Amino acid sequence: MQKFMLQGLLRRALTEQAPAPDATSMAELGYTLGRTARQKLGRSLSIREVDAGSCNGCELEIHALNNAYYDLERFGMRFVASPRHADVLLVTGPVTKNMREALERTYAATPDPKWVIAVGDCAFDGGVFCESYACVGAVASVVPVDLHIRGCPPDPTTLLKGLIAFVENME
Amino acid sequence: MNFASKQTARRSSQPTCLPWPREIVDRTGWLAFAESLAKGERELLSLWGEGSSVHMAVLEQREPRLRIVSLECPDGAFPSVARLHIPASRLERAICDLYGLKSVGAPDHRPWLDHGRWGIRQPCGARKEIDSTCDPYEFLPVEGEPFHQIPVGPVHAGIIEPGHFRFSANGETVIRLEERLGFVHKGIDRLTSGASIERAAQIAARVSGDSTVAYSLAFAQAVEAAFDVNVPPRAAYLRALMAELERLANHFGDVGAICNDAAFALMHAQCGLVRERILREAATCFGHRLMMDRIAPGGVVVDLEREKVSGLYTLIDWIELMTPRLIALFGDTTSLQDRTVGTGVVSEALAKQYACGGYVGRASGRAFDARKAIGYAPYPQLAFEIGASKECDVDARVWVRFDEIRASLQIVRQILDAAPEGPIIAAWTLPEDWTREGAALVEGFRGEIFVWLRIRADGVIQRCHMRDPSWFQWPLLEAAIKDNIVADFPLCNKSFNCSYSGHDL
Numbered sequence: 061m062q063k064f065m066l067q068g069l070l071r072r073a074l075t076e077q078a079p080a081p082d083a084t085s086m087a088e089l090g091y092t093l094g095r096t097a098r099q100k101l102g103r104s105l106s107i108r109e110v111d112a113g114s115c116n117g118c119e120l121e122i123h124a125l126n127n128a129y130y131d132l133e134r135f136g137m138r139f140v141a142s143p144r145h146a147d148v149l150l151v152t153g154p155v156t157k158n159m160r161e162a163l164e165r166t167y168a169a170t171p172d173p174k175w176v177i178a179v180g181d182c183a184f185d186g187g188v189f190c191e192s193y194a195c196v197g198a199v200a201s202v203v204p205v206d207l208h209i210r211g212c213p214p215d216p217t218t219l220l221k222g223l224i225a226f227v228e229n230m231e
Numbered sequence: 232m233n234f235a236s237k238q239t240a241r242r243s244s245q246p247t248c249l250p251w252p253r254e255i256v257d258r259t260g261w262l263a264f265a266e267s268l269a270k271g272e273r274e275l276l277s278l279w280g281e282g283s284s285v286h287m288a289v290l291e292q293r294e295p296r297l298r299i300v301s302l303e304c305p306d307g308a309f310p311s312v313a314r315l316h317i318p319a320s321r322l323e324r325a326i327c328d329l330y331g332l333k334s335v336g337a338p339d340h341r342p343w344l345d346h347g348r349w350g351i352r353q354p355c356g357a358r359k360e361i362d363s364t365c366d367p368y369e370f371l372p373v374e375g376e377p378f379h380q381i382p383v384g385p386v387h388a389g390i391i392e393p394g395h396f397r398f399s400a401n402g403e404t405v406i407r408l409e410e411r412l413g414f415v416h417k418g419i420d421r422l423t424s425g426a427s428i429e430r431a432a433q434i435a436a437r438v439s440g441d442s443t444v445a446y447s448l449a450f451a452q453a454v455e456a457a458f459d460v461n462v463p464p465r466a467a468y469l470r471a472l473m474a475e476l477e478r479l480a481n482h483f484g485d486v487g488a489i490c491n492d493a494a495f496a497l498m499h500a501q502c503g504l505v506r507e508r509i510l511r512e513a514a515t516c517f518g519h520r521l522m523m524d525r526i527a528p529g530g531v532v533v534d535l536e537r538e539k540v541s542g543l544y545t546l547i548d549w550i551e552l553m554t555p556r557l558i559a560l561f562g563d564t565t566s567l568q569d570r571t572v573g574t575g576v577v578s579e580a581l582a583k584q585y586a587c588g589g590y591v592g593r594a595s596g597r598a599f600d601a602r603k604a605i606g607y608a609p610y611p612q613l614a615f616e617i618g619a620s621k622e623c624d625v626d627a628r629v630w631v632r633f634d635e636i637r638a639s640l641q642i643v644r645q646i647l648d649a650a651p652e653g654p655i656i657a658a659w660t661l662p663e664d665w666t667r668e669g670a671a672l673v674e675g676f677r678g679e680i681f682v683w684l685r686i687r688a689d690g691v692i693q694r695c696h697m698r699d700p701s702w703f704q705w706p707l708l709e710a711a712i713k714d715n716i717v718a719d720f721p722l723c724n725k726s727f728n729c730s731y732s733g734h735d736l
Contacts, residue, residue, distance in 0.1 A: 061560060064497060074504065109390045113415045115732045117440025117521055119390050120484075124510070127503035141388035157348040158414045159393055161365070162385045188433050193354045194418035213440065215520055 075131040079217050081225035104136040105227060108146035108170065112163045112202075113153030113195065117213040118180040122150065124216040137223060143169040148226075151203070154182040154189040155196040167203045175206040177226065179219065184208050246301075248668035248683075249456040253286070253299040258310055261302040264289060268316040274586035276672075277681050277698040278312060278322040280330035280355070285309045286696070288670070288681060290586065296604055297672060299683065304332060311337035318585045318703060329420055331356035342366060344413040344735060355420050370409050373399040378406055381717065385414045389721075392731035396720075403716040408709045416735040423684075423695040428454060428528060431692045435682070436523050438697055439733035444470075444477040445675030446697065446733075447526040449682040452607065453695075454528035457669025457686055460659045466530030467608040468650040472543075473513070473522045473531075474674075475639040475646070479550070480509040481676040482632045482639075485728050489629055490561065492721040493570040498560060505553060512546045515539060530656030540647055547643050554640070558633055571626035575711040575723035579621060585703040589678025590635065591727055594620045594627035601674040612649070615641045625726040635676075661690045675700065677730060699733030 109122055125132040132138070140146050143166045155163060167176070178199040181187040186197035199205055209222035246253050256264070264287060267273045276288040276297065286301045302309055311334035313320035323334040324343035331353035334340075345352065347366030352359040373380075378401045385393035395411040419438060423431045435450035436443045448470055455462060462470075487502025510520040516539045517525050525533050561567065577587075582595035592599060598619040602610040618634020620627040670683040678700025685693040708727050712720055 061497065061564065063556070064501060064560065110386055111390075111392050111415070113417060113732075114392070115437040115440040115443075116392055116730065117437070117443065117523070119392065120441060120521065123390050123484075124503075124507060127507050128500060129504070129507050139390060143386075153415070154417065156415055156417055157350075158346045158416055159385065160348070162393065162414070166386050188430075188437055189417045189419075189422065192418035192422055193349055193351060194416050212437075212523065213521070215514070 074128045075134065076129055078135070078224060079221045081228050082218070082221035105138075105148055105223075106140045106146045107137055107148045107150050108140055108143045108166070109150045109152070110143075110163060110166050111152050112159045112183070112199065113156035113189075114180060114182060115153075118152035118183075121213045121216055121219060122152075122179065125219055130216045130220060132220070132223070135224065135227065137227070143167075144171065146170050147174060149174065149176045149203075150179055151176060151199045151205075152179045152183050153199075154186040154192070155199055155202050156194055157196060158194070160196055160202055163199075163202055175226075176203050177207045177209060177222065178205045179209050180214060181210055181212045184210055187212065246668060248299060248670060249459065251295050251297040251299060251670055253301060253668060256300045256302055258302065261287075261300065261312075262310055262315075264300055265310070265312040265315045265319075268312065268319075271583065274583075275312070275316060275318055275703075276586065276679075277683075277696065277702075278319050278326065279683075279696040279698070280326040280332050281694045281696075282330075282356075283307065283332070285326060285332060286683070287312065288683065288698075290599075290604075297670070299670065307331060308333040308335050310335055313337050313339070318706065321706070322702060329353065329355045341369065344416045346413055354418060355424070368411060370397050370411075371407070373407050375406075376401055394731050398717060398720070400717055403718070405712050405715055405717055405720070408712045408720070410705055410709060412705065412731060413735050415732045417732075419697070419736040420695075423692055426692050426695075428686065428690055428692065431684075431695055432527060433524065435695070435697060438736065439699060439730040440521060440523075441481055442477070442675040442677060442680065442699075442730070442733065443521050443523045444473045444526065445673055445680050446682075447524070448474060449671045449673035449675075449680045449697070450684075450695070451526050451528045452671035452673060453669040453682040453684050454686065455669070456671060457667035457684065458528075458659060458662065460529055460657050462530055462608065463654045463657055464609070464651045465534075465653045466655045466657070468646050469531045469535055469655065470526055471609050471613075472535070472643060472646045472650070473517065473525060475642050476509055476513050477522060478676040479636060479639045479643075480506050480513070482636050483509070485725070486557070486561070486629055486632055488728075489571070489625065489722065489725045490567060492725045493567055495564065495567045498557070498564075498567075501553075501557060501560070505550060505557075508546060508549070512542055515542060527656065529659050530654070532656065534655045535650075543643070543647055547640055547647075550636075551640055554633070554636060561629065561633075568626065570719070570722060571629060571726075572624060574625045574719050575715060575726060576623045577707045577711045578623060581707055581710055582623075585707055587678070587703045587707055588674075588700045589676070589704070590618075590628050590631045591704045591707060592678065593618055593631045593634075595623045596621045599679070601672045601679040605672050607671075607673070609646070610642075613642050613645045615639075615645075625722055628726040661688065663688050666693065677701065677728065677733075678704065697733075697736070699730050699736075701729040701731075701734040704729045705734060 490498035
């Protein structure tokens with residue numbers, strides 16, 4: 061274990077430079093966030109991830125945001141274990157009918173002010189599952205969505221760009 | 232099978248399924264199979280419905296290793312396999328939910344995937360509209376000493392998939408865990424029925440995102456079997472390369488996550504780096520971090536450019552350097568061993584009964600690996616050793632993963648050394664003569680993935696059945712946590728890392 065610790069002290073940090081915020085996300089966000097959000101939250105955001113029927117691909121890439129290369133926490137953003145602690149819900153999947161109520165209740169359990177970011181193509185419009193009897197489709201048809209981050213799945217850089225755009229627009 | 236024998240098979244009343252035959256049996260034959268499963272002479276691979284018939288795939292001790300039998304049930308009922316062989320229970324409940332076929336004599340008639348929220352019943356059978364918005368669900372009773380219940384989920388605390396766990400605990404000790412799944416049911420059986428091969432391939436790649444390569448490979452192999460398509464050698468090697476990169480990435484992710492659930496974040500951070508570098512290399516070589524949609528029936532859609540091979544060599548050199556260090560870090564940290572050794576034991580008998588695959592089976596003495604047992608290309612040409620253990624606990628499931636990491640590194644190196652040049656996809660056309668059936672068994676990182684499909688002459692999929700290895704691992708998690716403390720559940724659960732999406736379909 062000492063070897064790893066020593067290496068950690070001597071080696072340059074692996075964490076990479078932050079990407080520029082995504083232009084399309086900026087445009088989508090322009091009108092959804094007010095000055096008050098910035099005042100209330102500073103740059104700190106607590107994120108609750110909700111899988112509403114995804115194939116788990118989006119979760120894998122959201123997970124990657126926590127590794128040393130992306131290090132999401134340096135932006136003041138962190139994943140929390142309960143919607144009660146969250147400012148933002150990060151929702152994935154084509155919202156299966158079996159998950160719809162759970163998503164609605166998670167949203168209801170999140171204190172105001174709150175925002176929803178829909179992650180992935182399924183969350184945008186149901187993706188390849190949009191015609192299914194078992195799926196509702198877009199997350200936006202169940203809870204109000206402030207930002208979409210597209211991709212199947214979006215890679216961590218795309219996710220970071222979206223999240224950074226989100227925080228910057230809180231000003 | 233050559234052309235003449237195909238003709239013969241078509242003329243007889245038996246259907247043509249390749250590479251393993253499918254036989255139509257009567258009730259007696261069906262029950263004989265169920266009894267042989269119960270006696271342990273055969274192993275259950277899958278059980279699925281279609282219209283008014285049920286199909287069962289079994290593993291044999293001898294060649295052919297795989298057999299598929301079908302029973303027509305015009306009265307909408309079939310003799311329960313679960314009555315004799317309990318591992319079939321959830322599969323039968325799913326058949327009843329989706330196809331409306333009743334399993335007569337089944338020990339458990341509660342719905343499984345159907346939560347009463349679809350607005351219809353039997354979506355793949357005779358559809359019935361319903362008004363209800365949600366069905367009540369009765370959990371199994373727990374009797375005896377004073378105990379309390381802890382409901383967990385479907386929304387979990389971590390960044391993981393949704394499912395419900397009902398713990399009955401006496402103080403800290405779990406008396407019973409009962410799983411309730413189906414929350415991420417996306418209706419994949421219905422979506423693939425009537426779909427074109429291209430669309431079904433897209434859906435197959437999204438059955439379980441962490442196994443997207445393995446699912447695409449299994450689907451492609453089944454289509455190729457049905458149409459007798461020969462995959463070019465280079466494509467077979469590139470497929471195996473992607474499959475092994477996926478396996479490596481997932482195993483490193485898992486090892487880190489298991490240690491993280493035992494509060495050992497250092498291992499999580501280090502394994503996360505390895506995983507990230509694998510995914511980045513995958514993106515460089517194949518254009519997608521998870522290598523989604525890179526395998527198509529006939530071959531692969533992206534070639535590995537010559538100048539990118541050196542990057543892969545650099546990657547595996549580095550992983551080979553890191554792996555012994557990570558193994559030492561895991562093995563020498565006694566506080567970690569204290570959590571993993573003796574925790575979440577799955578007996579060898581249960582692993583055998585459930586024909587449990589992947590690292591869960593291997594850690595409990597069942598060393599089945601489709602890469603060896605079925606030996607699809609190019610694995611017979613490659614030398615590698617499969618891990619095995621009889622320790623049966625969380626610790627064993629980590630060590631088996633380390634064994635698999637070593638094997639995958641061996642395989643990747645051999646592929647890079649020996650991948651032949653040539654075309655990457657076979658030119659093939661639909662034969663436009665008659666309906667074909669194909670099946671495939673492919674080793675994903677989690678265990679063997681089974682796919683069976685029937686394609687009409689015009690290239691439309693009539694029925695595509697995809698069975699995730701998790702079907703036979705989820706029930707064992709319930710057994711593993713018994714008599715452990717509640718706080719060790721995340722550790723046990725992560726050591727299984729079953730798929731919710733692959734199971735719920």
